[in-house]
């Protein structure tokens with residue numbers, strides 16, 4: 001079988017993103033020869049037998065990331081490259097693959113072998129059709145979707161070959177900026193997804209809306225449980241329609257047919273009806289629960305494992321109290 005390179009980057013402080021260890025698990029599941037290449041801050045003492053480090057590579061930046069990837073792929077001599085589908089890799093690897101005369105596939109959810117050849121699977125047509133394919137071109141770079149594998153255990157490499165890569169760039173990464181809030185609430189690595197629906201801004205039992213309290217309860221849970229925050233389309237659309245809204249929600253939070261399809265172990269939907277165009281975005285959320293006052297809402301129709309027919313304001317108040 002073709003030699004495989006697991007190509008990963010570190011994050012601030014030299015840690016590895018969860019998705020890196022998931023990609024390592026994907027490579028190990030194939031059973032062939034696997035080498036690991038790491039670039040970024042603290043790459044040397046990390047898990048790679050090949051490393052590119054230095055100040056220039058600590059920043060997420062196309063020019064330096066692509067140069068590091070190119071050097072690591074070349075030095076490994078691998079025909080197949082598996083990398084985590086982080087934004088950093090998704091930006092840099094197509095360019096690196098093209099420079100090496102190779103090809104790249106994104107959003108891959110599984111790799112397997114058939115007659116000794118590696119095959120990749122991914123979803124097409126907005127997650128409706130799953131396809132399995134292989135490619136003859138080498139190097140074949142495959143970006144593995146986070147959440148598709150259980151993370152592998154990994155120890156620091158016994159011996160590391162550090163590669164010297166020289167590349168100039170005028171681009172400086174100055175930091176992250178979250179839209180509107182400054183707080184990062186979309187966390188693909190989080191165990192739990194918390195979804196807020198339009199009900200949070202509707203008139204409640206007392207005939208009044210309670211949007212400020214809704215905001216407090218939602219953010220209280222997201223911070224307390226370190227969950228990722230998602231939204232229904234109705235709720236994020238309200239802002240553009242001039243209605244009372246939750247200021248920290250943007251269209252980037254929208255889950256569903258015209259939104260995102262995240263992969264979290266667990267999901268909790270609140271004040272959200274569970275209509276099909278929303279729930280298709282939950283396709284990869286493994287354990288689903290919902291809180292809705294309507295016992296006939298969409299979640300009750302086979303779309304959630306557990307539906308709590310209750311007032312989400314009361315449930316979340318209590319849940320946040322328990323979370324401290």
Ligand SMILES: Cc1cc2nc3c(=O)[nH]c(=O)nc-3n(C[C@H](O)[C@H](O)[C@H](O)COP(=O)(O)OP(=O)(O)OC[C@H]3O[C@@H](n4cnc5c(N)ncnc54)[C@H](O)[C@@H]3O)c2cc1C
Pocket residue numbers: 196197198199200202204231232233234235254255256257258259260270271272273274275276277278281291292293294297310311312313
């Ligand atoms: C082509 C197309 C694409 C679409 N794509 C998407 C998509 O990507 N994502 C998406 O989300 N939608 C999408 N939609 C819209 C989707 O069909 C729904 O309109 C939307 O998901 C409804 O949002 P909601 O459940 O938050 O709001 P609502 O339907 O208004 O539901 C609010 C819910 O809150 C509950 N509620 C109110 N107060 C409380 C309380 N105190 N406690 C508990 N529950 C309470 C109510 O019982 C109700 O069920 C799409 C539609 C179309 C036609």
